[in-house]
Amino acid sequence: MRGIQVSRYVKGPKELKVTELPDPTPKPDEYLIEVHAAATNFFDILQIQGKYQLQPPFPWVSGVEFSGVVLATPADSRSPRFPIGSRVFGASQGAYATKVCAAESELMSMPQGWSFTDAAGLFITAPTSYGALVVRAGIRPGDWVLVHAAAGGVGLAAVQIAKAFGATVIATAGTPRKLEVARQFGADFAIDYRDAEWPDKVKRLTPKRRGVDIVYDPVGMVDKSTKCIAWNGRILVVGFAAGKIEKVAMNKVLLKNISLVGIHWGAYSIYERKTIPVVWRGIAKLIEQGRFKATVFTDREFVGLESVPDALLALGGRETWGKVVVKIPQPGESKL
Numbered sequence: 001m002r003g004i005q006v007s008r009y010v011k012g013p014k015e016l017k018v019t020e021l022p023d024p025t026p027k028p029d030e031y032l033i034e035v036h037a038a039a040t041n042f043f044d045i046l047q048i049q050g051k052y053q054l055q056p057p058f059p060w061v062s063g064v065e066f067s068g069v070v071l072a073t074p075a076d077s078r079s080p081r082f083p084i085g086s087r088v089f090g091a092s093q094g095a096y097a098t099k100v101c102a103a104e105s106e107l108m109s110m111p112q113g114w115s116f117t118d119a120a121g122l123f124i125t126a127p128t129s130y131g132a133l134v135v136r137a138g139i140r141p142g143d144w145v146l147v148h149a150a151a152g153g154v155g156l157a158a159v160q161i162a163k164a165f166g167a168t169v170i171a172t173a174g175t176p177r178k179l180e181v182a183r184q185f186g187a188d189f190a191i192d193y194r195d196a197e198w199p200d201k202v203k204r205l206t207p208k209r210r211g212v213d214i215v216y217d218p219v220g221m222v223d224k225s226t227k228c229i230a231w232n233g234r235i236l237v238v239g240f241a242a243g244k245i246e247k248v249a250m251n252k253v254l255l256k257n258i259s260l261v262g263i264h265w266g267a268y269s270i271y272e273r274k275t276i277p278v279v280w281r282g283i284a285k286l287i288e289q290g291r292f293k294a295t296v297f298t299d300r301e302f303v304g305l306e307s308v309p310d311a312l313l314a315l316g317g318r319e320t321w322g323k324v325v326v327k328i329p330q331p332g333e334s335k336l
Contacts, residue, residue: 002305003097007059009050013312016048016062018305024061024094026101031082032072033102038095038308039065039121040315040324041153042241056093063096063308065089067110067120074104082107089119096308098328105269108280111287118294121153121323124265125295127279128238129157132216132263134165134282135275137234141166143213144206146228148193148221149241151178151321156185156295158216164291170202170212174318177299181321185295199227206230220244222260226252234259295322302326 003021010016026032041064046052048062067089073080082088087110092102110119133139145162149155150171162169163186171187173179179190189205191198203209211230215222218238223246225235235258240246253260268276286292297320302311308326315324 013309028076036116037120061094066095125153146212150182202228
C-alpha cells in the first residue's frame, strides 16, 4: 500500500512523505479497510510533532479519520456487522494510507446518499456535538445557544444539531467567510469574536437581554462567555483550540447559577459505552430527516495522499472551515 509513515517527529506537515509500505495486518478482531477519503484533525499535527497525548511507538502511519470499503472481516467473528464490500466510515490510527485496520467499535455504516468525502469527517465531530448539546446540556426547544468557532468541524455540527432541536443559534467566528458559512448551515445570527464587544452584542440579541441558555465552546472562551449567559445557563467545555487552558473566576459561576459541563466523547467508550449507540441513533435520525448534512470544506480540493501536507497546513493556518477532507483515489482511479 501507499501511506504516510512517521519514523521520527517532524516540525510540521511539509516534512511528511508518501512511501510504499507493506499492507497492514489486521488483528483477529479487526477489519481491513480500503481508504477512499481521510479527514484532517488538529491533533494530527500535534501527533506528528510528538505533542499529542496519544503517541504510537515508531514507526506509525499518520491520520485517524477515514471512509472506505471493507476488504476483509475479523478472523475471530462468525457474523461480522460489516460484510466485505460494506461502505463504512470510522476512526483508527493509520488513515493517511490506501488501507487501514479498524475494530468494529471504530466503524459505522455510511449514511445513504453520502459520498466517501462527505462521510470521512463524521466520526468525531457529529457525536461530540450531539453528546454535548443533547446528552450533557439537555437542549430544549426555545433555548438560545451560542456556538463559538461555529464554522469549524464541531461548530457546524453543533449549529445544525441545535437548530434541529428547536433552538435559536448565535454563531461566532473570526472572518466574514466563516460567518457566512455559519449562516449557510443554519445559524440565526453571526458575530465576529474579534470585536471586543461581542459578549454585549450576544446579550442584546436575546429576549430582554437575558443571555443565552447554552454556550458551546471548543475554543477556550468560557470566562468571557459568562458575561452573556442566562441564569441557570450551561457552558459546554468542548476543547481548547485557542491553545491554552483558561482560568475562570468561580464567583461568576456562583452568581449566575451557571453549570460548567465538560464533554470528552472519546472517553465514553471507556466509562459509558451504553450511551454511544443512543447518540449515533440520534444522529442517524437527523440525517434521515435531512436536518444534518456533511460539513466538508469546499473552497479548495485536496486529492491524493501527496496533498495531505497542504491540507494539514491549511487546517493549522485557520484558512479553512468545516472538515478538511482528502480524497484518496485507489490504484487505477483518476485523481480528477
